[in-house]
Amino acid sequence: MTIRSMTGFGRAKGSLGEEWTAEVIARSVNHRFLDVTVKVRENEIDLEPVLRRVFSRHVARGKVEVALRLKRSTPAPTVIAIDEGLLEALLARFALLAEHYPVSGRLEARDLLTIPQIFSVETSGNGFTPDDLAALEAIAREAALALVAMRETEGALVSADLTERIEFLEKRLHRLSLRRGEIAGKALETLRERLRPLLSEPGLDPGRLEQEAALAVDRSDVAEELQRLEGHLEQFASLLSSSDEPVGKKLDFLAQEILRELNTLGSKGRDLQMIREVLEMKSETEKIREQVQNLE
Template sequence: MRSMTGAGVAHASAEGWRCHVRLASVNHRFLDVVVRLPERLRGREPELRQLVAARLARGRVEVEVAIEPEGDRAVSLALDEAAVEALHQALGTLREKGWIAGELAAGDLLRLPSLLRFGSGDEGWGEGAERLLRDTVTAATDALIAAREAEGERLREALEQRLEAFRALAQRLATRREALRQELLAGLRRRLATLAAEIPVAEERLAQEAALLVERSDVSEELDRLRAHLERFGELLAVTGPVGKQLDFLCQELQREVGTIGAKSRDLATTQDVLAAKLLCEQLREQIQNLE
């Protein structure tokens, strides 16, 4: 079980390059991977997005990549030797014709920036740098997954505690059900008997009406479904894969059954347990929103 929130960082150096990758994820209904790269790496964005997306199921994930040359490759100076040679020959021709005097000096080259090219080391980009980039993104993704799994384990423990509280409430409701049913039936019979004393009604008809009213107030089916949903909820908490959407659906079903039980119930104790169960449903759903 994984949370959708977490972060992962990785650093690495190889082949004269230094790479830093940071991943951060938050809740999202689906999977949304956003990759931020240096300008020279824009073409690698689809590949890196897929590299991360293949490991995750849900959440908005931001990937930040910084990669730069290190050491002597960090800043390079290149001389356009062909242009300098052509310039030297042209100056020689001018001197032979007597149009200029003197030789070409180093200072003259600095006044001609087109002959010199300063670089940032990109010329050394190759398969080694590509491999470094992929490996560092993979390592950062590993770190993110580890963080999400750790947070997911904490969420699992919190959900299990609330699930146990919910089971206790369901058990109390089930224990009280038959006693309440008998009380309701006895009360209805008393009221119907009083009514029959005033208006002649067949005894059999009174019994049928009493049974019908009790049936409408019975919550046996709702309690059975409630227990089944709670059982399935516990099973999903033991699953290692993505279960957030399934748990969220079960919470909606739990809320529906609890609401029906509350609508059918009239005694104070049941009403209080129903209110407590509704609160547990809200707490469960709030925590489930963080699950992958």
């Protein structure tokens, strides 16, 4: 599966039978989970499940906003309804008032138009046929594929950048691994120098001091951290090169683990060059974390 970013845009347009023209527009940004929002008008609510189903099928993670723009290709047939019962009651009431009060004249059509309850104009043919729904699904699929294509294009750029940064960390890790024995030897020698003044103190066993110094150096050894770092970097590179599912969350977790091991290395480090190397690696790992948070 190609590495995908969570940022993208897709658009598609087509016809729904002979009456409608539909345009589907989709935008996506970063999000921890999949969140699909579909914007349709009230009389198009039957189309919302179709759009949601299509985009949920093609996108695994991110906040996706889908908008539907639906226009009629032909004028909609209209029906004018008249409430004849209300009209008859109104006329009868007017005639009754004319008998008892000085009310003269007659009601004109323009007078009746001022009473909104008498007339209603309705548009017929608002229902969507199964063929319309199938056509909309095809348009939505085209828009979803365009969105995915843009996410894959950006994902490829992010993947290339991450690959370079992982290679940088691997080179630095290799240098630290080669110097592990040297670093441990320097640490032991430094500790011996600090303990040397104590050797002349009465009651202190030189052998015991040497043993404690060796134990202190052993506790500061970074072999395990270096080994775990190597494993994390190998797994990270493997996920970037080949994966059958979205890897954004896995890469984010690995980046956190890499940073945790580097923090441990920094806390154990007494060698100035090692500390500098670790600081550079931590800075690079922070950049990696920023990048992977944009991956699906």
